[in-house]
Amino acid sequence: MASIYRTVILFLMVVYSGCAPKPLPVSIPTPVPAMPGNQAYQDAEQAFENGLYAEALDGYNLFLREAYEDPFVDDALFKIGRLYRLAGRDDDAIAVFFRLNREFPESDLVPGAMLETLNILFDGGNFESVVKYGLAYIEPTDPELIRMPFFFMVADAYEAMGVHLEAARYYYRAWNTCF
Structure with a gap:
């Protein structure tokens, strides 16, 4: 019987501590963007x-x-x-x-x-222009995340032109920028 009392008391303590109010998160006001x-x-x-x-x-x-x-x-x-x-x-x-x-x-x-x-x-339908301008823009850019949508766009253009091997190459490059 004593073990039942201990178990009930322990249970009530766990329930009570779980229902204790949690402290409110501190919010830091963000600056409002400047409007011209x-x-x-x-x-x-x-x-x-x-x-x-x-x-x-x-x-x-x-x-x-x-x-x-x-x-x-x-x-x-x-x-x-x-x-x-x-x-x-x-x-x-x-x-x-x-x-x-x-x-x-x-x-x-x-x-x-x-x-x-x-x-x-x-x-x-100007797929050649997509490849030309897309590749010209991709090469000088540094951040990988910016390059990913361009790789996909160039790959889609190659795919639409029927150049499947180049399309696969740029899909692969786009995939590699994700990881």
Whole structure:
């Protein structure tokens, strides 16, 4: 009987300690990203978020005319390219993405712009151009994770052209960047 009491007491202690309130995690406030003071950019961002793409395009273009020295110019160019892509103006989108790459080569948005360009070319059936521009962009880049989607895009282009051995080679290279 004594062992049953000890077991019940031990059980109650375990249950009680498991139900004890846990301390709240300490949250450190993250800094709010800086928003440019330019009203045209803010209006364009608001229009873009609300799906008013024509107004957003006008706002970003106005922003580029007013404040080309602003640090958000590369973001505006990238979004203009995406808006052209959404509107089906693929040639204009490619021109804007190449402009972003040419004028802001150190921007974090350049890999996304090049990937968008390759997607446009792939969707248009320009597989040779996908391989040419994809390989030209892959070689000088250092970070492996940035290279992976480009390897996949080049491999898909080779596959679409029927060059299966090269496609397999680039799928393998893409796979190796994952690990």
